[in-house]
């Protein structure tokens with residue numbers, strides 16, 4: 001694994017840092033390393049990951065560096081051995097590049113740039129994308145397709161040969177009937193048979209190569225799309241995330257539909273279309289009149305399927321909406337099994353489920369029967385082509401325009417030529433379904449993500465001073481302000497409790513501070529930075545949070561505490577003992593490799609909170625936010641934990657505790673009381689508690 005020191009020496013990472021410094025000032029290695037999963041190497045995918053996390057657009061291009069326009073500078077270019085350099089500037093006849101190994105700038109001739117054949121083009125505004133490609137909107141979809149254009153050219157060339165080879169059998173049979181049978185020319189028979197066999201062997205080799213290439217490219221496409229969708233899923237701005245979990249899961253199903261389209265079978269069906277033209281041409285050479293038949297029927301089949309497209313697409317839209325509902329229902333039922341059982345709600349849920357499934361099945365069957373109808377009609381028309389070609393052929397033979405061998409060849413070619421048409425027309429329908437899926441995914445992909453363009457990155461380590469200045473916030477659905485003109489300041493190292501009635505706005509305040517929500521008006525500052533300008537990753541690097549409802553992953557205790565930030569053994573031991581999980585780990589017999597189960601089901605509610613607390617303090621953040629830190633703990637453990645937190649956190653850490661429990665307030669020196677989204681009291685702990693005690697309606 002890359003250590004901090006090796007990381008600092010990595011040439012590609014140095015190039016990335018140079019580009020980030022260009023855009024954002026001095027970005028620390030620590031900040032950069034928060035954006036990628038540590039492994040043994042820092043490679044191009046890692047570099048892209050980091051740059052994209054800083055909301056920069058990245059395009060990987062196989063182009064000679066002399067073709068790169070100045071507006072794309074600085075960018076990273078690679079020499080023949082894949083060594084990275086930063087291409088900094090270009091004048092009329094010279095270019096400046098930076099060697100990351102010794103940090104020296106070199107001036108080279110523009111001709112010298114031709115040696116660099118690969119580049120990572122990096123840019124901030126999307127005008128550059130428009131410059132590179134006009135369809136910026138669906139770039140998640142088009143980018144990998146565009147990047148693979150060479151592969152498609154290879155596939156097209158292979159397909160052309162495969163289609164030409166498909167003429168071999170009909171032409172072989174024609175020659176047998178016309179030349180071999182009448183003349184008993186056995187030598188010609190063997191020569192023709194050997195030639196055809198050779199072609200068939202080539203055919204099978206080319207087909208294998210083609211399907212291998214298609215499989216690889218579709219795998220690459222799939223990986224890219226799945227990753228982009230998952231990235232969006234995890235980074236979507238909380239405020240814009242109105243999707244039900246079922247709708248989100250359904251997007252992956254829709255993506256599978258798109259992926260399937262680009263897999264072997266569908267792709268081959270589309271790219272085999274040129275065979276139709278080649279076959280028609282050959283038929284035309286043998287009998288122009290017969291060539292008209294497959295042509296007319298091809299138009300008829302495509303037209304018919306085009307008309308079928310509309311009702312099918314309408315139904316599949318309904319089906320997609322219903323599937324979202326179905327998935328959401330499944331998720332809810334799985335998560336709420338206990339509540340359903342305990343409240344005897346099974347019959348009602350089953351009744352609802354029956355309705356959802358019956359409706360989905362109804363739509364599914366209607367779509368299926370339309371598909372079957374379209375297939376059957378297409379097959380019927382295909383067979384009709386054969387009959388009409390044979391009838392016309394008989395007349396052509398009697399007019400001496402066609403030989404018997406040619407009739408057999410023409411019949412074979414005509415029926416074979418219709419196959420890609422029938423497949424293509426079925427695909428026309430699938431294309432429509434697929435493009436609707438792409439639109440739905442695209443709508444989701446166009447939602448704003450957290451890593452905003454204006455983000456000021458590289459703020460580094462914060463001290464933990466918080467300031468709310470006239471902050472108000474309303475949820476979209478609500479006319480009321482959840483936070484109403486709130487102003488307060490918390491100095492670095494201060495320990496503050498936030499209390500208030502249920503629904504007063506405490507968690508909303510916290511979400512605003514964490515950058516999950518943006519204030520409707522007013523500003524929030526961390527140290528002296530407006531948080532709207534700090535990259536959310538950096539906010540969270542500096543703030544450790546223990547949420548009210550911790551989420552545990554189905555992994556070990558260690559993995560749940562680390563959450564992909566490796567922690568040394570000694571530190572892990574220190575943390576688990578600190579939060580009071582030491583005993584559990586000892587007794588488990590598996591140490592910190594103890595599996596917590598799905599959502600932490602193998603742990604008690606209190607233990608889940610402790611894992612979450614361990615997670616929050618693991619990275620030693622400047623500020624710690626604890627939302628109901630002692631909920632679910634027995635009185636003894638609560639007291640022990642509070643004592644430890646009081647003495648063990650260090651005096652420089654800012655601590656914010658949201659709680660309904662008096663005991664947890666021992667951790668703080670000052671209390672803010674929130675009521676209906678406003679700060680109604682702010683002062684030393686004991687004084688505020690005293691005032692509340694004396695009020696007829698307390699807020700504690």
Ligand SMILES: Nc1ncnc2c1ncn2[C@@H]1O[C@H](COP(=O)(O)OP(=O)(O)OP(=O)(O)O)[C@@H](O)[C@H]1O
Nearest residue numbers: 475477478482500501502503504505506507508509
């Ligand atoms: N996503 C949301 N959409 C609309 N309204 C919301 C949303 N989340 C919270 N609210 C409303 O905002 C108000 C403040 O909620 P918040 O969760 O901040 O309260 P709280 O003080 O943390 O309560 P508790 O002590 O119960 O955790 C409540 O009236 C709640 O109904």
